[in-house]
Structure formats: C-alpha cells, structure tokens
Amino acid sequence: MTILVTGGAGYIGSHFVRYLERKKIEFVIVDNFSTGHKKFVKNKKFFELDLKDPEEIRVNLQDLDITSIVHFAGLSIVSDSQKMEKEYYENNVLASMNLAKFAVEKKIRKFIYSSSAAVYGIPKEIPIKENHPTKPINNYGKNKLEVENLLKDLSMEFPLDVVCLRYFNAAGADDDGDLGEEHNPETHLIPNVINSALNSSEFTVNGDTYNTDDGTCIRDFIHVNDLASAHLLSLSFLDSNKGFHVFNLGSETGFSIMEVINECQELLQTKVNFRVGTKRDGDPDILIADNKKSVNKLNWRLEKNSLKAIISSAIKYHKNVL
Structure with a gap:
C-alpha cells in the first residue's frame, strides 16, 4: 500500500512519516512548505503542490497507486485564524474539500483526517468524550468541524471510509x-x-x-509519536469498520x-x-x-x-x- 501524507513536512506529519519509515510502509508526501520544512522531507518522495488547486492535485497525483490518505496539511494558529479568516478557510476547508473529492474520484477508500479538540469549544464536562457537543469558539475550530461534517456527508454518499482524530495538545x-x-x-x-x-x-x-x-x-499533552501511531492504527481500523468515525487523542x-x-x-x-x-x-x-x-x-x-x-x-x- 502507498499512503498519501499531506503536510508531511510539518510537525505532526513529519513524525508520522518517520513512523512509516520505521515500519517500512510506502508513502508519498504532499506539502506546499508554507509552514513545513524541506529538511524534514530530504531524500523522501514528495510533491510540492497547493491543495487549494484541484487541477494541481490531479496532474501530480492522478497516476500514483495511492491506497489511503492521511491529511495533516493546514494552518493551525488559533489567533491567526481570527485575523485571517479567508486564508484559513481556503487552506483548511477548501483544500480538504478538494482532497476528499480527489479521493472519491480515484476510489481511494481510506481517509484519515487531522482534526482537533478545538471543535468542542468551552467544555461542559471533563474529561471530554467524543459525543460532547461541538461548539467551536474560533475560526480554526470551525474549520476543523466543517471538514469533519463534509467528510461525514461524503462517507454517506460514496464509498469513502473516514476517521477524524481530534488531537488535544501535541508535544515532544x-x-x-x-x-x-x-x-x-x-x-x-x-x-x-x-x-x-x-x-x-x-x-x-x-x-x-x-x-x-x-x-x-x-x-492534556500527548507525545507526537503517540499521535503518529494512532494514525496507522486508524487505517487498520478501517479494514473492518466502514463509514465515518471520530476519536479523541489525548492522555x-x-x-x-x-x-x-x-x-x-x-x-x-x-x-x-x-x-x-x-x-x-x-x-x-x-x-x-x-x-x-x-x-x-x-x-x-x-x-x-x-x-x-x-x-x-x-x-x-x-x-x-x-
């Protein structure tokens, strides 16, 4: 299998790539290096492209034998999301929409999405369970929830199996x-x-x-390598669990x-x-x-x-x- 890793030059994505290397699993990276680092993808197969452009996605990735997508790419600074609403929407929501549509067109069945505890907003109870109401209080959280809902809709209409992983505080x-x-x-x-x-x-x-x-x-701080392992486990989970699923990742x-x-x-x-x-x-x-x-x-x-x-x-x- 070949896993498409978007945002593979970023913080969490690069650790997932390292995890795949240790497991000897094939992958290809997509990143526009707006926040990622080229040194993190040195000597690795990658495409520098913009997910906001659906044609760019098709031209570069159409002929690859991709079996699953793990989607990390996006902007993630909460305060910036309030000041740069349009840029955050385009990079987080529109880009994810383009990628999901590509998955449907290519019949790539497995899709793992990097979501966030920001979708919950102000918690009504602690610890926070996945069925806690989702009421994000910033544009970053709203972006994440909008993509979750988009993927849920697509999974009901097309053969697309999705896991959304809601991270708490990645660290380490x-x-x-x-x-x-x-x-x-x-x-x-x-x-x-x-x-x-x-x-x-x-x-x-x-x-x-x-x-x-x-x-x-x-x-709640969670080590970045523990986050990485959860993404591969999520792909295995989809082997026998179809449809749309949400999981918290915290300690x-x-x-x-x-x-x-x-x-x-x-x-x-x-x-x-x-x-x-x-x-x-x-x-x-x-x-x-x-x-x-x-x-x-x-x-x-x-x-x-x-x-x-x-x-x-x-x-x-x-x-x-x-």
Whole structure:
C-alpha cells in the first residue's frame, strides 16, 4: 500500500512519516512548505503542490497507486485564524474539500483526517468524550468541524471510509533528536518555555486566575509519536469498520502551565524567567480528553505517557538542532 501524507513536512506529519519509515510502509508526501520544512522531507518522495488547486492535485497525483490518505496539511494558529479568516478557510476547508473529492474520484477508500479538540469549544464536562457537543469558539475550530461534517456527508454518499482524530495538545519530539517542533513563529507552550530557559528570555504566562489549583490553565499533552501511531492504527481500523468515525487523542491527564514550567526548570536545571500576562478571552480552565474509545477500538497504547518524557524529548531536539 502507498499512503498519501499531506503536510508531511510539518510537525505532526513529519513524525508520522518517520513512523512509516520505521515500519517500512510506502508513502508519498504532499506539502506546499508554507509552514513545513524541506529538511524534514530530504531524500523522501514528495510533491510540492497547493491543495487549494484541484487541477494541481490531479496532474501530480492522478497516476500514483495511492491506497489511503492521511491529511495533516493546514494552518493551525488559533489567533491567526481570527485575523485571517479567508486564508484559513481556503487552506483548511477548501483544500480538504478538494482532497476528499480527489479521493472519491480515484476510489481511494481510506481517509484519515487531522482534526482537533478545538471543535468542542468551552467544555461542559471533563474529561471530554467524543459525543460532547461541538461548539467551536474560533475560526480554526470551525474549520476543523466543517471538514469533519463534509467528510461525514461524503462517507454517506460514496464509498469513502473516514476517521477524524481530534488531537488535544501535541508535544515532544522524536527520540533520535533530529526531528521535532519548529514553528515560525513558535506559539506552543513547551518549546516556548524551553526557548526561554535556554536563551534567558522572558516567557509570558497568559493569566493566573483560572479555576485551577495554581491559577494557570490545565491542558492534556500527548507525545507526537503517540499521535503518529494512532494514525496507522486508524487505517487498520478501517479494514473492518466502514463509514465515518471520530476519536479523541489525548492522555486523560492534565498539567497546568506552572507544572510545565516547573518540569522544564527541573530537567534543564535552569530558572525560567516568566511574568504573568493577561488572561486570553475564551480560554477554558481545563481541557482533558477521554481517550477510552481510542484505546478500546483502535487498540491504541501510549508509549510516552508522562510530562517528563514529553519535555525531555523536546529538550533533546532543541539542544541538538535549534
């Protein structure tokens, strides 16, 4: 089988590609390198193309023997999605629509979609189950939910089997230390805290008045390699489970911003210089996944289910590469 991996030069996509390489599974990468890195696809089969252009998809991919699609490509900065609504819609929704239509035309039956816990909005209960109401509060979450609904409709009308994976907070880096999180600008918590510690720069904690023990918000962090394994398990799941399916990918454990800072300080033996800034509007106090459905139905097992393991891998990448 040959798996088409979109966004394979990005953070999560590149780790999935590494996972496929270790399993000796054939793949081909598509990326426009708007946020991905060419160094992550060096010596790999890839096409540089824009999924917003359906003709470009057909011309480049029509003759390939693709058996499944794993779709990571898209824009993912929540604050940008509010300011760049049209660009986010085109890159996240329109591009996904074009790719899904190509899958239907080519009779590619398996489609795995990189969704997000952002589809839930402000949670009514913790941990969050897949049947929790979906009421996204930002354009990024709205984009993800719109694509989920599009794929659900297509799966009911055509022979297209879909798994949507709702990530919580992807974090960490590959054990080899040469592949990790590298955004520009960097917006994710753990790499920013590490950068502050290593570069003696100031880190801003966005508020300390949340309804948690230490006043900082709590998030569910999941190692990027555990995310990668879930995508391959999802493809296997579709062998015997047709139609449309949704799964949470989280650890069922939450850590506060201050707990992350303290763990970084302990592992680096360096003080993190931080200040408390203003609380972000609409930021939930706590986001923690219920992952029992993924564990039971996908047979998914977390290999790095500790904050220490996640942060240690990120530190290794930052020291080796950045």
